[in-house]
Each structure stands twice: as C-alpha cells, then as structure tokens.
Amino acid sequence: MKKTYKMRDLDCANCAAKMEDAIRKLDGVQDVSISFMTQKLTIEAEENRLEEIMRQAVKVCKKVEPDCEIVLK
C-alpha cells in the first residue's frame, strides 16, 4: 500500500536522502521516497504492518535529523 505523509521542518536535503536510505532498510518497506521540496514522504509498505513500520520510520528519522517531524495522521 502506498501512503503519503507530510513532514515538518525538513531543512536539509542531505538529511532527506539519509532518512530515505534508513527507511528503505526497514523490514516490510517496499519503496520510499522523500521529497525535500514538497516536504513529503511517500512510502510503499505492507498494509497490515504500516503502523508499526511508520513508528520505526519516525524513530530512524529522529536519529538523522531530530528537528524534523513526520506528521502521522
């Protein structure tokens, strides 16, 4: 399933690339793309595990750029 999330305070393009790498390595993630310009995260992952995957994604992103926030709806 494909889902898009908004991101807040994504200030560094290199961090966006690093986050993308880190999330791609998570188990159950098929594809992920972070757009620095639109501040959006698009993730393709197993639907029934999406919630758990997103929790992990938030965690790895915090590691890369603690100021940036993924807005989970």
Add this chain to the structure above:
Amino acid sequence: MTKKQKKMLGRILVSFALLLGLSLWGGRIWLPVGIPFVSVSHVSETGQPAFSLAGWVPYLIPYFIIGWDVLWRAIRNIKNGQVFDENFLMAVATVGAFGCGEYREGVAVMLFYQVGELFQSVAVDRSRRSISDLMDIRPDYANVEQEGQLVQVDPEEVSVGDTILVKPGERIPLDGVVTEGSSTLDTAALTGESMPREVGEGRDVVSGCINLSGVLRIRVTKPFEDSTVSKILELVENSASKKAKAEHFITKFARYYTPAVVFAALALAFLPPLLGLGTFGMWIQRALIFLVVSCPCALVISIPLSFFGGIGGASRQGILVKGGNYLEALAQAGIVVFDKTGTLTQGRFAVTEAEAAAGSREELLELAALAEHFSTHPISRSIQEACPEADFSRVTQAEELPGRGVRAVVDGRTVLAGNGKLMKEFGVAVPEGGEPAGTVVYVAADGQYLGRLVVADQIKESAPQALRMLKAEGVGRTVMLTGDAPAVGQAVGKALGLDEVHAGLLPGDKVERVEQLLVQKRPGEQLVFVGDGINDAPVLSRADVGVAMGAMGSDAAIEAADVVLMDDDLTKLPVAVSIARKTLRIVRQNIVFALGVKFLVLILSAFGMANMWMAVFADVGVSVLAILNASRMLRKTKS
C-alpha cells in the same frame, strides 16, 4: 522570514557586533588571580606577578552566541551515530581553528556558515512557496443552495448530481455540466492558455478554471477526489517521487564524498608531519579546511530544486510532467513520433476541395449539403457545415445507403452523394484520375455526374509552427503514424514537412513501428510519442516518453501518459522540450560549478594556499549560488 529565521538573524547581528568590537578593542582584561589555561601571566613594573585573560577567551562569547546550536546538534548526532554531518564538521573545524590560535577566524567561519544557512533556508522557503503558488488551483469552497440559502461548503462534501453556483471571480470547484447561465472562463491555471473560453448551458466545465463574467449553475459530475484539480495536484505532487538519474547520482555521490574527504583530512593532518614535512599545526589547519569543504549540501539541495522548478514552471504552461526522470528524458528527445488524428490534425473533417463538372462550385456544395442533410455521418456533417445557409425545405425525401452515401430528392431531382461504389451502383460514370488527400464524395443528379467534393481532416493551426520549433530545439527525426490511407498520410506529412510517414497502420502496427524506431535511435537519444491519449495507451507506454495532449477532462489520457499537455496546442510540446533542456542545463551547471569550486579549494588547501574563508565560501557560498541558479527555473518563462 519565519520566526526561527528572524531569531537567527538577531544572533548573527549580535555576534557580528561583538566580533567586530573585540577585534577593534584589542585591550586586556586583568584578573586578580591566575587561572590555568585561560590566563596569561605578566610581570608588572613593580615586579609583582599579574594575570590577564587570554586573548581567545572573550571570543568565546560571540562564538557561543552564533554557534551553540551547531555544537549541540553535533554532540547529539554523534550520540545517534551520525558522525559525518555538517554540524560535526563545522564544530571540529571551528574548535580546531581556536586550537590553532585563529580564534577570530573560528568565530568568523561559524558566523559565515550561519549566514549561509540562513540564506539557504530563506531561499528554500521561497522556492517552496512559489511552487505551492504554482499549485494554487485548489478551490477552497463550493457554493451550494440549501433551503433557498447559499452556503459555502468544502468541495469534498459535494456529491455527484448536486448543483453548485459559481459567481464571477470564483474558481470552479468541481467538474460538471452547466445547467444555467453563460460566462467566460479563464483556464490559464490549467492550460497556460490566456484566451478566455466561452461556456453556456449544456457545456462541460472543469474544476480549476476561474469564472470571469456571469453566474453559472453547474451540475456536478465527478466527486472532488476524481476532479481535474485533484488529479493535477496529485500528479504534480507525486512527480517529486520519480527522481531523475541526476538526483540519484548526487545522493549516491554524497554518500561517498563526505567520508572520503574526512579521511583525506585525517591523512592530511597526520601523515605529512609524521614524515617530517612541517608542523602538525600547519597541516591540521589545512585539514580543517578539508572538513569545511566536505559537506555536499549545495549539490543535494540544488538538484531536486532545479527539477522541481522545471516541473513547476512547466505546469504553469499547462504541461504536466510526471517526474524528474521524464523531464530528463524529454531533454534528450531525438525522435518525436506523432499520431496523426487528433494530434497533428484536428480530428474534424471539412470540405477541402470542390470540383464542379457542371454548374458552379456553390451549386454543387449546396446540392450536396441538402442531400446529406439528414445524415449524421462525420463526413456528411462536414459537408453540411460547408454550406450552412442551405434551405432544407427543398429536400422531400432522403435515404441513407450505409457504406456508400445518400440518396435524396431535392427540388424533385434525385440526388446521389457518395463514394465510387454508389455511383457504379446507379450507373453514373465518374472521371478517373488523381488520388486526392482525403475522402471523395461524388455528386450526381438524375443520373448525371455533377462533380466531386474532397473531405479531409484538417491540419491543426499550431502544428507547422510546433514542428519548426521542435527542429530548432534539435529534434532530429519527426515521424507520423496513421491508420489512414497512404495518400492522406503523405499529404499531411508533406504539408507539415515531417521526415517520415507510416500510413495504413492498424493499432497493433503502431506499437511495432515504435519498437522499430526505438531500435534505430542513437545512443543518448530518447523517443517521444505524442498522441491524444484515448486509444494509443499501449504506444504511449512503449515510448521513452509518452505525451498525451488535449487532456483537459480526460482521465484516461492523464493516467496513460508521462507528460500531459492540458490543451491541444501542439506548440506546448517544443515548450516542454525547451523547459526540460533548460532544467538539465542548470542541473549540469550546478554539478560542475559546485564540484569544481570544492575540488579547487581542496587542492589549494592541500598546498596551503587556501584559507578558512575560501573554505566557507566553497561550502555555503556555493550552496547559495546553486540555489539561486536553480530558482531561475521558477521564474515565469515566456512561451
């Protein structure tokens, strides 16, 4: 500026004033007692020992004012296992500068870095905003009548079949059909076309257009999430996720570049002095410059910015590009393949020739129009249109003969209008000769041949100019594919100056032809296919870049193509190619410029010919220039 940016500006100003003041002052602060590390001992005139604060200590105040967050983030990120981030590099470089006794430079470098970061953040904010301005076609509300009162509701809440009211100056919130009123619409936000469009009762209207003059009542035909506006917004927003090769290259490059430079810095700091070439101090200073230059941000920011700017700029012209990769491919367009009907031609028939064998041309046309009056065949329609003032009461009897034509009684005469088969059937002799570019309609009355009409699809007005522009953009081969008869295809091809025409193709043949052309293309070239997107989906997907045109209101076309031209103006295609080329040019400039400056400073510093100032320029200065260069794509480009 945001609050955060204003605060940063304040810190920069305070820190700068302090730095300037300290540099000009040059006095000493005397201490009552000596403190290890931070005091300098003197011997006073009376022979008593005296202590003053070391020269570097006051500089810590502006340093911390400007740089505390960098230091803090550096420590925090190391804890998170992110060693090679720019905060860490700046922290090491500036602390190192203090250690080498260059405390003024240490503060200044940090200051300069923050100025650059501020500038960068403002520039990125501005671009983000101008992009969202471009996308500002989302309607905020819809007017719905509820119990005689006009209520503003969220467009998402309106369901299919509801009637909405659009006042002059408002944006049409949902796709629908006009049930009452007439007006002119500004479609510029969707198509880039500045000519207003007239609409009246019964006409389809699409969301996103601005109603200019009259009040319209519209019956909604699509829910908001399927409306044209939603489709376009979704498409443009998702375009950022299809990244171009250049973007992938840069992120990959950045992954190796930073660690490589950091290790090079380490080697530079320790190897030469260990080999006895100069002091540690000197080499560490040079290594610190390496660290400052090692941040890849300039590249990583400016490239997606350029692509996004290109996509945004194109969408302002009614050209939707579904991803950076397609923009990249479009820039390398070498072969452009066109579908004929609906792309190069209008897909509407018209009488192009009328040859009267007996009587005048006007009489022939009138008679044919009268005979065809009751037929709804596209060819009949075009003949009717050629003579709109014909008096239909003269027709007393009419009969359609499928596959052949019509037979009608006009003014008591039996008139035949149709193809050669029809004439043969009724024993009318028709002159042989010439294969005209179109469908021939013979006309006869009471068994006597009167003349013939040629009905053909008309070439789009914009087509010749578009093809000239494409050639000027460097497209080597233009090819037309059509299912029509070779004579028709050749005539169109000749009129437009196409390089190749393949006619008489079945839908399946078109895919095959495109595959043949794909094999023939030169390395580095891309094949672009342009069609109307309705029945050429397989070809669209087979080509390197599939372009659908005239897509306003056609979901299928938007879905199938990689690049969508909202209206059917063919000159948008060369405009798209030119935007793509410009984008790629900027991307290349940025890569070459940023890497060039960085490598230059790296080499200079290895030989001791660069200083901290140059290093900071190579980092943030280059970022800012690259962003400014990329933001050229966002400026309004003239078509």
